[in-house]
Every structure is written in structure tokens, then in C-alpha cells.
Amino acid sequence: MTVLQNASDVLRLFGSGCSDLTVTEVTTRLGIPKANASRLLKAMRDAGMLETIGDTRRHRPGRMMLDLASAFRKSLGVIGQAGEVVAAVTERFGHTGYVSLREGREVTAVADFPGTNDLRVVSNIGRRLTAHGSATGRTLLARMSDAEVEAVYAGRPELDGLLPRLDAIRACGFAYSSQESTPGVDAIAIAVGDPATEEAVSLCIVYPHAVVGEDGRDEMLAALASGATRIARDLGDAKFVAPRIPEKGLFA
Known part of the structure; x- marks a missing residue:
């Protein structure tokens, strides 16, 4: 449950002018250790919830999240x-x-x-x-x-x-x-x-x-x-x- 809650907390950071995030930004805004933030973002990338922007270290919502948003609107x-x-x-x-x-x-x-x-x-x-x-x-x-x-x-x-x-x-x-x-x-x-x-x-x-x-x-x-x-x-x-x-x- 803690992992799911942490992933939810990361996703909630998007919006209100925030379109992408780095590990450092997640660490600062959620108040969690940098190593934990790095592992969390990697797990979210592996699950398709996040993706990196080109060769940068910035993360944005993955295509799975966009598909879910579309499905939610249709529902x-x-x-x-x-x-x-x-x-x-x-x-x-x-x-x-x-x-x-x-x-x-x-x-x-x-x-x-x-x-x-x-x-x-x-x-x-x-x-x-x-x-x-x-x-x-x-x-x-x-x-x-x-x-x-x-x-x-x-x-x-x-x-x-x-x-x-x-x-x-x-x-x-x-x-x-x-x-x-x-x-x-x-x-x-x-x-x-x-x-x-x-x-x-x-x-x-x-x-x-x-x-x-x-x-x-x-x-x-x-x-x-x-x-x-x-x-x-x-x-x-x-x-x-x-x-x-x-x-x-x-x-x-």
C-alpha cells in the first residue's frame, strides 16, 4: 500500500503548471530520501506510469496514464x-x-x-x-x-x-x-x-x-x-x- 500511495503522490504533483519532474524535485516536494524517489520513479517507468523526456532526467506521465484519462472521460x-x-x-x-x-x-x-x-x-x-x-x-x-x-x-x-x-x-x-x-x-x-x-x-x-x-x-x-x-x-x-x-x- 505504501508504494501505491507514494506513486499516487507523485502523480498528484502533475498539473497546475507542472508537466514534468526530476528525482530531485520529487525528493523536495514529497520530503522523501533521494534514493527512495529514484527507485519509485524507476518502478513507475517500468510500469508505464511515467516516461522520460528524450535523453533528459525529467519524467512526465506515461502513455498508460493518458489512456486511463481518456477511458475515464469516456466512462x-x-x-x-x-x-x-x-x-x-x-x-x-x-x-x-x-x-x-x-x-x-x-x-x-x-x-x-x-x-x-x-x-x-x-x-x-x-x-x-x-x-x-x-x-x-x-x-x-x-x-x-x-x-x-x-x-x-x-x-x-x-x-x-x-x-x-x-x-x-x-x-x-x-x-x-x-x-x-x-x-x-x-x-x-x-x-x-x-x-x-x-x-x-x-x-x-x-x-x-x-x-x-x-x-x-x-x-x-x-x-x-x-x-x-x-x-x-x-x-x-x-x-x-x-x-x-x-x-x-x-x-x-
Whole structure:
């Protein structure tokens, strides 16, 4: 058990700006004899938990650990993975985030992450929004073909003008809404899905229109896009379009 605990302690040193370690650094940070640290890192290399960087004496997580991390993310399911991404973006920027599912012509938040800023959007888990009239809903509809969308909205006026908006989302990889569902509130949303379960979710950040400018909005979009792209890669989501930040003044 002691060896496993020591190995766990070494792995916990990675992250928060630490991408590689030497024996000396492990000795200092864990407070163990240098000989013990050297033997521990060798055992971890032999087990595939660590690997050396080229011909240096620096160690980084081995490929086995990367495989385990990927397996862990997949085991969470697309909702769990999306929740991790949205939670991280919420923590970084202080604005409320949601993970939403579509059911017919409506979308509902299934996970929410309340913001921490003094001026923030109040969380409202379970609130139903129209799919065509919300950023989250449109990102999920954009994953469907036009024929599938037409079937959902057959004979309904909401279909008017919807297909061109979905084409624009398919081209840029995200949706943006300004004071659409709620006065004074803007939203950025990106959808990602799991081909194995055919389940798709929308990752969304909502924020007060008055306090976030173009630069802040683009920064949040980039952070949300980075996480969503990682999920799509892990799950093999062929429908996913990597979001791109538009030129100034072309955010629509």
C-alpha cells in the first residue's frame, strides 16, 4: 500500500503548471530520501506510469496514464464530460453555465453551474426553452439534417428562417444569442455528441449583456470550444465542427 500511495503522490504533483519532474524535485516536494524517489520513479517507468523526456532526467506521465484519462472521460458519458468543461469555464469566468438536452422542439438544462460574479445570471435548472429560439437548441438542431429538422417542425411557423440559421451554425461551430430568451442576458453554446449512444448535449455559458464586451465574449467562446473539441475527439464525434472565433463585428 505504501508504494501505491507514494506513486499516487507523485502523480498528484502533475498539473497546475507542472508537466514534468526530476528525482530531485520529487525528493523536495514529497520530503522523501533521494534514493527512495529514484527507485519509485524507476518502478513507475517500468510500469508505464511515467516516461522520460528524450535523453533528459525529467519524467512526465506515461502513455498508460493518458489512456486511463481518456477511458475515464469516456466512462463519464457525454453529459458528464460536458459538465466538466462547463464547470471549468464557469469557474474561470464566473458566469453561469448549463448542459442541455433537446426533446422534440424544446431544450432543458440537465446540469447547471451557478456563476460567482457579483452580477451574474441566476441559475434556473429545468427551465424549458424553445429549441429554435435559443442558442442551445439551435446548436442541437444544427446537428440534424434539414430533412430531420423539417420533420420536427412540419407545418409550424417556427420553421420559417430557421434552416439558414442552422447552416450558419454548421459553418462556424457555435451559436450566439443576445437577449433572446431573457432580457439583458446573452449566451454562447456549442453542441457535441456521442456516436455510441446517439446522445447530444449543448454546452452553454450565459452572462449579463451589459458587462461582457467582444473580447471577453470571444475568450469565453475559445475556452468552451477547447473543451468541446476535446470531448468530440475522445468520443469520435464526426458531426462536430470545431468552433472558430469570427472577425470583429461579424458575431451573429
